[in-house]
Amino acid sequence: MQILLVSDLHYTLKQLDWVSGVAGDFDLVVLAGDHLDIASIVEPDAQIAVVLEYLSRMAAKTAVAACSGNHDLNSRNEHGELAARWLEAATAAGVLVDGTRWETDEVLVTVCPWWDGPRTRELVGEQLAADAAIVGDRQWIWVYHAPPDASPTSWTGKRHYGDEDLVGWIEQHRPSIVLCGHVHESPFKADGSWIDTIGSTTVVNAGRQIGPIPARVEIDTDARSARWSSLAGVEEQSLAGV
Numbered sequence: 001m002q003i004l005l006v007s008d009l010h011y012t013l014k015q016l017d018w019v020s021g022v023a024g025d026f027d028l029v030v031l032a033g034d035h036l037d038i039a040s041i042v043e044p045d046a047q048i049a050v051v052l053e054y055l056s057r058m059a060a061k062t063a064v065a066a067c068s069g070n071h072d073l074n075s076r077n078e079h080g081e082l083a084a085r086w087l088e089a090a091t092a093a094g095v096l097v098d099g100t101r102w103e104t105d106e107v108l109v110t111v112c113p114w115w116d117g118p119r120t121r122e123l124v125g126e127q128l129a130a131d132a133a134i135v136g137d138r139q140w141i142w143v144y145h146a147p148p149d150a151s152p153t154s155w156t157g158k159r160h161y162g163d164e165d166l167v168g169w170i171e172q173h174r175p176s177i178v179l180c181g182h183v184h185e186s187p188f189k190a191d192g193s194w195i196d197t198i199g200s201t202t203v204v205n206a207g208r209q210i211g212p213i214p215a216r217v218e219i220d221t222d223a224r225s226a227r228w229s230s231l232a233g234v235e236e237q238s239l240a241g242v
C-alpha cells in the first residue's frame with residue numbers, strides 16, 4: 001500500500017492543488033491537520049468551503065484521511081471543548097475525519113482529533129483502546145496532528161513542542177506508524193528529524209515548506225520504507241519493527 005502524508009498546508013492553495021493532482025497515485029492520502037490558516041485575511045468560513053471542496057476532489061480519486069489540527073478548531077463539541085466540527089461535512093464525500101477508522105486486510109488507520117481539553121483527550125484514549133481491540137496482526141497507522149514530545153519530530157530548533165500523552169499511548173499500544181505534523185521546522189533543524197523510532201513504532205512528520213509543492217512523506221507498507229521529499233532533498237529510511 002502506498003500512502004502520502006502531508007500536513008500543515010494552512011490554506012496554501014497551490015499545495016492543495018498539488019495534492020489533488022497526485023492523490024490518485026496513492027492508496028491513501030493523509031492530511032494530518034492544520035488545513036486552515038488562522039492568520040489569513042481570508043475569512044474562516046471561506047477557507048472551510050474551499051478546503052472541503054479540495055478534500056472531496058481528492059476523495060473522488062482515492063481514500064483520504066484528514067484529522068484536525070490546532071488551527072482548525074472553529075466551534076465547541078458536546079463537552080464544551082474546542083473542535084473542528086466543520087470537518088464532519090467532509091464525511092459526505094467519504095473523507096475519514098476525526099474519530100473514524102479505515103480498514104483493509106492489511107492496515108487499520110485511526111484518525112484522531114486535536115484534543116483541546118481533558119474530555120476530548122479521554123475520548124482519544126478510548127478511541128485508541130477500541131481500535132487496539134480489533135487491529136489484530138494488521139499494521140496499525142495513527143493520524144495525529146501533534147508529534148510525540150521528546151522526539152526529534154517535535155524539535156523546533158529550541159525545544160520540543162510535542163504531545164506527552166501521545167508518547168504514553170505509543171508505549172501502551174505500539175502502533176506501526178504514527179503520521180504527524182504540527183511542528184513545521186522539525187525536519188529542517190539540526191537535532192530535529194522527519195522520522196523517529198519509538199520501540200517498534202515509526203513516527204513521521206513531513207514538516208512545512210513554502211512553494212507550490214508541500215514537504216511530504218511517502219510510505220510503502222509492503223516494502224516497509226518511508227521517503228521524505230522537500231526543498232532540502234530526498235531521504236529514505238526503513239520502517240521500524242519487523
Ligand SMILES: [Zn+2]
Nearest residue numbers: 008034069182
Ligand atoms: Zn501548523
